[in-house]
Amino acid sequence: MKPQIHYYTHSPGSIQITEFAHSCPEEATFISPYVRNVYLLHIVTKGVCRFCDFDAPAGSAFLISKNKLHSFSVEPEYEHYWFGFDGDGVATLFRQYGIQPNSHQLFQVRNFDFLLSILKSAMMHAENQVCAALSAFSAVVPLLVCGENPEEHPADLTMVAKNFMEKNYQSHITMEDVAKHVCVSEKYLCHRFKNAFQVTPQNYLLSLRIKKAERLLKTTDLKIKEISASVGYRSQLTFSCAFKNKTGYSPSLYRTLYKNL
Secondary structure (H helix, E strand, O other): OEEEEEEEOOOOOOOOOEEEEEEEEOOEEEEEEOOOOOOOEEEEEOEEEEEEOEEOOOEEEEEOOOOOOEEEEEEEEEEEEEEEEEEOOHHHHHHHHHHOOOOOOEEOOOHHHHHHHHHHHHHHHHHHHHHHHHHHHHHHHEEEOOOOOHHHHHHHHHHHHHHHHHHOOOOOOHHHHHHHHOOOOHHHHHHHHHHHHHHOHHHHHHHHHHHHHHHHHHOOOOOOOHHHHHHHOOOOOHHHHHHHHHHHHOOOHHHHHOOOO
């Protein structure tokens, strides 16, 4: 899909939406260092934007500050929406939501699925573009998790990922599944999760499965194959190797040693 761009002008004296756009670049794109005379708010829905100051993964948003030099690059499959905006009401809006007006900023997004539905709906209402764009912008801003340092808000993302793994470890979930659940890249999830819990999400899921397997080996007479399936492994061999690497014992030896205590 080629970029779709729509431009709007709103009444002066408040918030002026100068652009409302949706883009899915078909090839790698680099925006060379550039300055805009309005603010831009980008919402990343697929892929990762390599911005000059940070990486913005799917599920995040970022502000390009007015009159500030910036550059970024993207690669397929990448998708985002963005708003260009300015006006006398911007300063008040920024103060209300704790947004810094003079620097580029990365935000996490609350209720991302809801936000995406707002953007898609607004883009479809071509018969009333100005109102649709302004209404969407007004709905999006309160969903941003603000702060000069987005790492100040690790719980929003990492706790959701942690809870998802704890509830679904018995299924055959992968890190790709976990990352998709919280709408970020696997690399970004690993970075945030490790900062929050001092362990990678991969190792957290592995430890969770092995601890559950240990309990089943101690308290039940289930076969090793049944325990393997019960903690999310399709292959008994893969489970046995993972268990031995983690505990130093094969599942059968672990059960024998425990029952002989």
